[in-house]
Amino acid sequence: MSGNLAIDVSGLTKHFGTKIAVDHVDIAVPEGEVWGFLGPNGSGKTTTIRMLCGLLHADEGQGTCLGYDVRTQSEQIKRETGYMTQRFSFWEDLSIRENLDFVARMYELDDRKAKVNSTLDRLGLVKRQNQMAGALSGGWKQRLALAACMLHSPKLLLLDEPTAGVDPKARRDFWEEIHTLSDAGLTVLVSTHYMDEAERCDRIVYIQNGKLIARGTVAEVIAQSKLFTFIVEGEDVRRFVQRLQDEPGVEHAAFFGAALHVTGLDRDALEHALAPYRNESGITVLEAPPSLEDVFIHLQEQAQ
Amino acid sequence: MSSFSLSRLAAMLAKEFLQMRRDRLTLGMIVGVPVMQLFLFGFAINLNPKALPTAISIDDPGTFSNSIVAALENSSYLDVIRETKSPQEARRLLDEGKVLFVVEIPENFSRDIVRGAQPDLVVETDATDPAAGSYALAAINSLATTALRDDLVGPLAARAQGPPPFNVVSHLLYNPESITQYNIIPGLLAVILTMTMVLMTCLSLTRERERGTYENLLAMPATPLEIMIGKITPNIMIGAVQSTIILLVAKFVFNVPMIGSFGLLAVALAFYITANLAVGYTFSTIAQNQLQAMQMTMFFLLPAILLSGFAFPFEGMPVWAQWIGEVLPATHFLRIVRGILLKGNGFGEIWPNLWPLILFMFVAGSFALARFRRTLD
Ligand SMILES: Nc1ncnc2c1ncn2[C@@H]1O[C@H](COP(=O)(O)OP(=O)(O)OP(=O)(O)O)[C@@H](O)[C@H]1O
Numbered sequence: 001m002s003g004n005l006a007i008d009v010s011g012l013t014k015h016f017g018t019k020i021a022v023d024h025v026d027i028a029v030p031e032g033e034v035w036g037f038l039g040p041n042g043s044g045k046t047t048t049i050r051m052l053c054g055l056l057h058a059d060e061g062q063g064t065c066l067g068y069d070v071r072t073q074s075e076q077i078k079r080e081t082g083y084m085t086q087r088f089s090f091w092e093d094l095s096i097r098e099n100l101d102f103v104a105r106m107y108e109l110d111d112r113k114a115k116v117n118s119t120l121d122r123l124g125l126v127k128r129q130n131q132m133a134g135a136l137s138g139g140w141k142q143r144l145a146l147a148a149c150m151l152h153s154p155k156l157l158l159l160d161e162p163t164a165g166v167d168p169k170a171r172r173d174f175w176e177e178i179h180t181l182s183d184a185g186l187t188v189l190v191s192t193h194y195m196d197e198a199e200r201c202d203r204i205v206y207i208q209n210g211k212l213i214a215r216g217t218v219a220e221v222i223a224q225s226k227l228f229t230f231i232v233e234g235e236d237v238r239r240f241v242q243r244l245q246d247e248p249g250v251e252h253a254a255f256f257g258a259a260l261h262v263t264g265l266d267r268d269a270l271e272h273a274l275a276p277y278r279n280e281s282g283i284t285v286l287e288a289p290p291s292l293e294d295v296f297i298h299l300q301e302q303a304q
Numbered sequence: 305m306s307s308f309s310l311s312r313l314a315a316m317l318a319k320e321f322l323q324m325r326r327d328r329l330t331l332g333m334i335v336g337v338p339v340m341q342l343f344l345f346g347f348a349i350n351l352n353p354k355a356l357p358t359a360i361s362i363d364d365p366g367t368f369s370n371s372i373v374a375a376l377e378n379s380s381y382l383d384v385i386r387e388t389k390s391p392q393e394a395r396r397l398l399d400e401g402k403v404l405f406v407v408e409i410p411e412n413f414s415r416d417i418v419r420g421a422q423p424d425l426v427v428e429t430d431a432t433d434p435a436a437g438s439y440a441l442a443a444i445n446s447l448a449t450t451a452l453r454d455d456l457v458g459p460l461a462a463r464a465q466g467p468p469p470f471n472v473v474s475h476l477l478y479n480p481e482s483i484t485q486y487n488i489i490p491g492l493l494a495v496i497l498t499m500t501m502v503l504m505t506c507l508s509l510t511r512e513r514e515r516g517t518y519e520n521l522l523a524m525p526a527t528p529l530e531i532m533i534g535k536i537t538p539n540i541m542i543g544a545v546q547s548t549i550i551l552l553v554a555k556f557v558f559n560v561p562m563i564g565s566f567g568l569l570a571v572a573l574a575f576y577i578t579a580n581l582a583v584g585y586t587f588s589t590i591a592q593n594q595l596q597a598m599q600m601t602m603f604f605l606l607p608a609i610l611l612s613g614f615a616f617p618f619e620g621m622p623v624w625a626q627w628i629g630e631v632l633p634a635t636h637f638l639r640i641v642r643g644i645l646l647k648g649n650g651f652g653e654i655w656p657n658l659w660p661l662i663l664f665m666f667v668a669g670s671f672a673l674a675r676f677r678r679t680l681d
C-alpha cells in the first residue's frame with residue numbers, strides 16, 4: 001500500500017436491505033491534504049465515513065486508512081483517527097470537562113489534565129467547564145465535539161458536517177485551525193453542504209445516490225461539468241426567472257443576491273434564450289465561470 | 305383559544321396508530337404478555353399441587369407397610385420417588401430439597417398395630433413453603449383410617465372399627481410455624497434482583513443507543529469487554545446494596561430465621577447477580593430503545609416470578625412448566641436462599657442448584673459478548 005495515502009479505499013459498497021447506500025466508492029486522500037466530501041442529503045456521505053473508521057462493515061470493497069486495513073484493523077484506525085459524528089454524540093448528562101476527560105482516558109492520554117485544560121482554554125469554555133454538555137447551544141455542542149475528537153492528536157480527521165449550525169466567526173476559526181493542522185501533516189476528510197467550505201478544501205469529492213461522480217480541485221470539478229453560466233443583473237431581474245427556466249437550453253436559473261445565474265450545457269442555446277433580455281434597458285448579461293453551487297445543482301438536477 | 309377540532313383529533317389518532325404499528329416489539333408484547341400470563345396461570349400454576357416428591361423410610365417391612373406404601377403411591381398428592389431403610393438418607397433428601405415429605409414407618413409398627421397400641425406414623429414435612437404441602441398433608445392424615453382397611457380382616461377386624469389403627473404425626477421442619485413470610489421474603493430477594501439487574505443493564509446500553517452516544521463510544525478505542533464490564537460493574541454494586549437492604553429488612557422487620565452461612569449466600573448472590581446482568585446485556589443488544597428494554601425485562605420477569613417457585617409451589621406445576629423453571633436462574637437461586645437461610649444448607653447441599661446458576665451465567669455472558677457488535681450494523 002502506498003505510504004503517502006492517508007485514505008486509500010476502492011469499491012466501498014454498503015447496502016441497507018435492498019437499498020444501496022454506497023456504491024463502489026473509491027477515495028484516495030494523500031497525507032496532509034484537506035478533502036471536502038459533498039453530496040445531497042442521503043447520498044451516502046455519513047455511511048462512507050462510518051465504513052472508513054470501522055463503524056460499519058463494508059459489504060464490498062477494500063483498502064486502508066493510515067495504512068491499516070479498513071476491514072480487519074479498525075482498532076488501530078480508531079486509535080489514530082478522530083471522528084466527529086453528524087449528530088451530537090457526547091454525553092449530555094456529563095459536564096463539558098467530564099466529557100473531555102472521558103475522551104482523554106479512552107485514548108489513554110498521558111498528560112490528560114493539561115490537554116483537557118488547554119482544550120477548554122482554546123474553546124473559551126473554562127468558565128463553563130462544569131456545565132452539563134446538554135445545556136450548550138447547538139453551535140457550542142458542535143465546537144465541543146470538534147475539540148473532543150481532536151484531543152488525542154489524531155493523524156486523520158473524519159468530520160461529518162462539523163460546522164452545521166456554527167456561526168461565521170467560529171467557522172473561520174475552525175478552518176484556520178484545520179489548515180494549520182494539515183500543514184503539520186494532519187489529513188482531513190470533511191463532509192459539508194457549504195460551498196465556501198468546499199472551496200477551502202484542497203480537493204473535493206462529490207457523491208450522489210451512493211456513487212462518486214466528481215472529484216478534483218474546485219476548478220477541475222467546475223471544468224469537468226462543461227457548464228456555461230450567464231449572470232443577468234439589473235433592475236427587477238426576478239420577474240424573468242420563471243420564463244427563463246422554461247427556455248430550451250436553460251438548465252436552471254437561480255438568484256444569487258441581486259443577480260440571476262442562468263446555467264446550461266449548450267452555450268449557443270443559452271445565448272439564444274438570453275438574447276431578448278440583452279436589449280432591455282438597465283439589464284446587463286455577462287458570461288462568467290459557473291460557481292460550484294451551479295455545478296452541484298446541475299449534477300443534482302441531472303440525476304432526477 | 306382554539307376550539308376542539310375533530311380533524312386535528314383524527315390526525316393525532318392516525319399518528320399514534322402509525323407509530324404503534326411501527327414498533328414491532330411493543331406489538332409483540334401486546335400479544336405475547338397476555339398469552340404468556342394466560343398459559344402460566346391457566347396451565348402451569350396449580351394452587352392445589354399434586355404429585356409432591358416423597359421418600360419413605362421403612363424400619364419395619366411387612367404387609368402393613370406395603371399397604372401404606374401402596375396407599376401413598378395411589379394418592380395423587382404424592383409421588384413416592386424413594387424407598388429406603390435409612391432415616392438418615394431420607395432426611396438428607398429433605399435437606400437437599402429433593403423431597404418435600406418423608407414418611408417414616410417405625411420399628412415394631414406391625415406388632416403395635418396388631419396389639420392395638422396405635423403406633424405413630426411420622427411424617428416430616430419441608431415447611432419452607434407452607435402452601436405447598438398442606439393438601440398433601442391432609443391426604444396423608446386420611447390414610448390412617450383407610451390405608452389398612454383391606455388388611456384388617458379376620459381376627460384383626462376389630463381394629464378396623466373404633467379408633468384408627470395408627471396415628472399420623474407430622475413434624476414441620478424448617479418453618480415449624482408455617483409463617484408465609486419466611487418463604488416469601490427470601491424469594492423476594494430473587495425476584496427484586498432479577499427485576500433491577502436486568503432492567504438497569506438493559507437500559508444503560510439502550511440509552512446510549514437512543515441518544516446516539518453509542519456511535520461515539522464505538523468510534524473510540526474501547527473493547528467490547530471493557531464496555532461490558534464498565535456497564536455491568538455499577539449494577540453489581542447496586543445489586544449488593546439491594547441485597548443488603550432486603551436481608552436486613554428480612555431479619556429485623558420480619559424476623560426471618562437465618563441459620564446458614566452468609567459467606568455462602570454472598571457467593572451465590574454474586575453468581576446470581578452476574579447471571580441476571582448478562583441477560584440484561586443480551587437484551588440490550590436487541591432492544592432499540594429504552595421502552596423496548598422495559599418490555600423485554602417484563603417478559604423475563606414474569607416467568608421468574610411465576611415459574612420459579614416464588615409465587616406458587618414449584619412441585620405443583622406440570623412437567624413442562626418445571627422444565628422452563630429449571631432453566632431460570634431465579635428458580636435455583638430461590639432454592640439456594642431458602643436452603644441457606646431456613647435449612648442452614650452448606651455448600652454440598654446447595655451445589656446441585658449452584659452449578660446450574662454458574663452455567664447459566666456463562667452461557668448468557670457468552671451470548672451477550674457474541675451478540676455485542678463493534679459496529680453500528
Ligand atoms: N441505519 C440505516 N438503515 C437503513 N438505511 C440507512 C441507514 N443509514 C443510512 N441509510 C440510508 O443510506 C443512505 C445514505 O445515508 P447517509 O446518512 O450516508 O447520507 P448522507 O450523505 O450522510 O446524508 P446527509 O447529508 O443528510 O447527512 C440514505 O438513503 C439513508 O436513508
Ligand SMILES: [Mg+2]
Nearest residue numbers: 045046086160
Ligand atoms: Mg450524513
